[in-house]
Amino acid sequence: MMSMKPQDPKKIPRVALPADARPDTLAVREGLPRTVWGENSEALFLTSSFVQPDAATAAARFANEEEAFTYSRFSNPTVMMMERRLAALEGTSGCIATASGMAAIMLLVMGLLKAGDHVVCSRSVFGSTIKLLQSEFGKFGVQSSFVSQTDLAEWRAAIQPNTRLLFAETPSNPLTEVCDIRALAEIAHACGAWLAVDNCFCSPALQRPAEYGADFIIHSGTKYLDGQGRVIAGAICGSAEMVEQKFVPVMRSCGLSLSPFNAWVVLKGMETLAIRMREQSARALQLATWLESQVQVARVYYPGLVSHPQHALAMAQQAGLGGAVLSFVVRGEGAVAARANAFAVIDHTQVCSITANLGDTKTTITHPASTSHGRLTEVQRQAAGIAQGLIRVAVGLDDVEDLKTDLLRGLVTL
Numbered sequence: 001m002m003s004m005k006p007q008d009p010k011k012i013p014r015v016a017l018p019a020d021a022r023p024d025t026l027a028v029r030e031g032l033p034r035t036v037w038g039e040n041s042e043a044l045f046l047t048s049s050f051v052q053p054d055a056a057t058a059a060a061r062f063a064n065e066e067e068a069f070t071y072s073r074f075s076n077p078t079v080m081m082m083e084r085r086l087a088a089l090e091g092t093s094g095c096i097a098t099a100s101g102m103a104a105i106m107l108l109v110m111g112l113l114k115a116g117d118h119v120v121c122s123r124s125v126f127g128s129t130i131k132l133l134q135s136e137f138g139k140f141g142v143q144s145s146f147v148s149q150t151d152l153a154e155w156r157a158a159i160q161p162n163t164r165l166l167f168a169e170t171p172s173n174p175l176t177e178v179c180d181i182r183a184l185a186e187i188a189h190a191c192g193a194w195l196a197v198d199n200c201f202c203s204p205a206l207q208r209p210a211e212y213g214a215d216f217i218i219h220s221g222t223k224y225l226d227g228q229g230r231v232i233a234g235a236i237c238g239s240a241e242m243v244e245q246k247f248v249p250v251m252r253s254c255g256l257s258l259s260p261f262n263a264w265v266v267l268k269g270m271e272t273l274a275i276r277m278r279e280q281s282a283r284a285l286q287l288a289t290w291l292e293s294q295v296q297v298a299r300v301y302y303p304g305l306v307s308h309p310q311h312a313l314a315m316a317q318q319a320g321l322g323g324a325v326l327s328f329v330v331r332g333e334g335a336v337a338a339r340a341n342a343f344a345v346i347d348h349t350q351v352c353s354i355t356a357n358l359g360d361t362k363t364t365i366t367h368p369a370s371t372s373h374g375r376l377t378e379v380q381r382q383a384a385g386i387a388q389g390l391i392r393v394a395v396g397l398d399d400v401e402d403l404k405t406d407l408l409r410g411l412v413t414l
């Protein structure tokens with residue numbers, strides 16, 4: 001061992017993938033060339049800075065005249081491997097990783113907009129996204145209008161001369177409403193604005209918004225990309241040019257950086273993304289179909305069901321799969337009884353995890369009206385369609401028969 005020497009760089013196996021490698025191959029291999037040690041699993045570079053050979057080279061690298069790693073706030077090999085892999089899956093030439101999904105949305109707005117600009121956003125997006133746009137960016141003079149997830153006329157009517165960004169999330173949480181990405185891209189581009197799509201629920205394994213004309217794709221890596229509920233992470237995908245020009249400078253000044261450790265966890269999570277999404281979607285469809293036949297269930301929301309109002313659009317846009325999140329309303333006369341019934345179903349579970357997170361291999365169950373949408377007034381909640389009897393299930397890799405039994409424990413008591 002004392003004589004162990006780094007490999008001759010010319011002998012490091014396979015520095016590049018074939019140009020026509022397909023998504024499943026890219027998901028397990030896209031990244032950076034192996035290091036001089038020839039490792040098969042990607043290395044975790046837990047280092048805040050990178051040593052430079054001499055002062056002149058350091059100067060050239062800090063001035064961006066020469067490409068090399070200098071400081072992990074804005075570039076780290078493990079983070080870059082995650083970015084390259086996610087970009088390959090989304091089919092974009094660029095990607096920038098962030099500390100969380102919310103940090104990605106913050107970086108998006110900071111990179112693209114300035115005071116006086118206007119955003120049109122779906123009313124059904126993640127609650128913190130609405131807060132960030134309305135309360136935080138509102139303070140800095142970026143105004144936002146919120147419109148129906150599905151009514152394109154409302155999106156068109158909300159466009160102003162200063163509209164620079166349209167923001168959508170599809171399917172929505174928890175009612176799984178689907179918006180037409182191609183139609184939104186056309187509306188955005190006709191007025192010189194960009195379209196950003198939060199692709200957290202489908203992931204690139206099911207839906208690639210860039211193929212429908214979206215300019216930027218937002219990810220909470222916390223969800224399906226990690227896939228096992230371990231770390232908080234995020235990213236923006238888009239053209240390499242836009243990432244370089246608009247987002248890297250903000251990252252350098254603001255430090256919304258993803259830690260290399262969390263990047264490594266997400267990088268390895270992406271290796272199983274496609275098979276997890278396919279399998280969890282199949283299990284969600286089985287569970288949704290079964291729920292529709294239960295007498296105690298008034299309604300099921302799941303894009304994979306023929307009863308879903310945008311079933312055809314969802315199937316076309318999401319590779320024929322419904323994703324792994326479904327919601328259902330338990331019967332109950334009036335809000336008080338409906339809420340009590342929903343709580344009974346949740347509290348009788350022995351397998352499902354009672355938690356608001358999603359994207360885990362462990363199935364999670366939650367009551368949106370008192371958790372994710374708990375801060376709304378009852379009137380706002382009803383406008384958003386979040387009934388007191390509504391329960392959301394994010395289906396993991398638990399056995400579907402165990403999940404049915406788990407939900408039945410409470411349903412039979414109603």
Ligand SMILES: *Cc1c(COP(=O)(O)O)cnc(C)c1O
Pocket residue numbers: 100101102103126169173198200201219220221222223232233234
């Ligand atoms: C969770 C989530 C986010 C925020 O991601 P974090 O990683 O928790 O910051 C954004 N959008 C959607 C759709 C989400 O589900």
